[in-house]
Every structure is written in C-alpha cells, then in structure tokens.
Amino acid sequence: MKFSTRLAAMAVPGLVALPLLAAPAVADDHGTELMATLGELNDSGGSGTAWAKVDGTSVWLSVEVQGLLDGAPHAQHIHIGGANSCPDPMMEGTGPDGAIRTTDAADSYGAVAVSLTNDGGMTGPDHALDVANFPATGTYTYERTIEVSEEVAAQIADGQGVVVVHGVDHDGSGAYDGEQMSDLDPSLPTEATDPALCGELAVGQMDAPSGGVQTGGASTEGMEYSGFAMGGAVLAAAGIGGLLLRNRRAEG
Numbered sequence: 001m002k003f004s005t006r007l008a009a010m011a012v013p014g015l016v017a018l019p020l021l022a023a024p025a026v027a028d029d030h031g032t033e034l035m036a037t038l039g040e041l042n043d044s045g046g047s048g049t050a051w052a053k054v055d056g057t058s059v060w061l062s063v064e065v066q067g068l069l070d071g072a073p074h075a076q077h078i079h080i081g082g083a084n085s086c087p088d089p090m091m092e093g094t095g096p097d098g099a100i101r102t103t104d105a106a107d108s109y110g111a112v113a114v115s116l117t118n119d120g121g122m123t124g125p126d127h128a129l130d131v132a133n134f135p136a137t138g139t140y141t142y143e144r145t146i147e148v149s150e151e152v153a154a155q156i157a158d159g160q161g162v163v164v165v166h167g168v169d170h171d172g173s174g175a176y177d178g179e180q181m182s183d184l185d186p187s188l189p190t191e192a193t194d195p196a197l198c199g200e201l202a203v204g205q206m207d208a209p210s211g212g213v214q215t216g217g218a219s220t221e222g223m224e225y226s227g228f229a230m231g232g233a234v235l236a237a238a239g240i241g242g243l244l245l246r247n248r249r250a251e252g
C-alpha cells in the first residue's frame, strides 16, 4: 500500500494518521475505482448510483436503482463517446412531448460500449437490447464482473464511461406502450428504450490524493474527487495532512 506507507513516512501526528490509514477501504493496489450518481432523465422518477472497478480487462460493476417503472425491463449500459457526459435533462428530444430518446443524446454519451446484462457472455453493444436479460423491476441492485476489451477498459478507467439506464413510462400507463416506436429497435415502443437515468463514471483513484498531499491538498488532481463520497473524505483528510505539513515546513 504505497499510498499509506508514504503518508506514514511523513510522520504527521497520530490524530491525522488514523483517517489516512483508513484509505485502503476505498481502493487497494489493484484497479481503478469509479462512481456515478445517476440523475433523472425524462422525468423518469428514478434515481440511483453506480460503482465500477477496472482491474485489467475485468470491470466489476454495481448499480443501485430506485423508482423506475416496475415490472418492465430496464436496459442498462456503459456508453462511451460523444462528450462522455450526460445530456441536459431539459434538452428537447424527438420523443413524446419532446422526450429525450436514446439517439437524441448520442452527442453527449456516445454509443453503447458495454451491456450490463444479467447473465451470460452477452455484454457487448450487440446485446444492448436483449430486453429479457436486464433487470425488470423499478428498484433493483445489480452486481456483475464483465470482461471487456483493453480499449474499453482503458476508456472506463480514464473516466469516459457513462452509465445509462433505459425505460420510461412517459404516459404513466404502467407499461411500455404508446404509438411512437423506439429509435433503436422499431419493434419496441420508444418508452422501452428512452433513457431514464444517466451518470458519468468519475475516477476515485488513490494515486491522486497522495499528489494532493504533496502539493498542499488543494491541487487540481483533487478535483477528480468531486462526487466521489468516500474519496472526498480521504481528500479532506489529505487536506488536513497537507496543512500540517505546510505548518511543519513553516516551522522548520
């Protein structure tokens, strides 16, 4: 654990060393950890959080979702491309009453790179709409480790992945229906594939806060931690360490 070893070597007072040594709880020597807060699109009524850990070409994923249409499949993917971001929820789309359809926001989040299916090897973009192989409740917890290409692993670890959960009951009928068909699959109502939740996977890697400590705790690397709750706590602890180190330097 290079990070905590280096901090311990800095010999900050014991009071500060305790939270710093707790840092391995959010990352270890293997892999890059990321997190996304899933925000509502299309007034879906939902919310959620996603976590990812990239270790080589293995990507562990956990997705927690609340408040979407119950009893209906929710296709979920990691999108990569475009601006690697979520669209403005207020954007005008081509769906019912201006609803955002999946392709409307492609400039923001790009195309499907990984399909977060329930089972089997069907995790590529060509399985993006295997509707029988996705969570089918409005509130769920999903966890799976998926093998991806080296390129996709590198992109996710670089913070380019955007988690999108689909399926919105625009008309409140309790099912996917309506006259407009999906922009992705003309055999499905657009409600079945319109984006319901979106979140950008942000990096919470431990190498960055150690740099933050060395430069006084408020470096630009620290900015990567916005939105990463546990990382924020570590950053705050690192900031305290940085202040103490500065004081020590000033005293010396």
Ligand SMILES: [Cu+2]
Binding pocket: 075, 076, 077, 078, 079, 112, 164, 165, 166
């Ligand atoms: Cu998607």
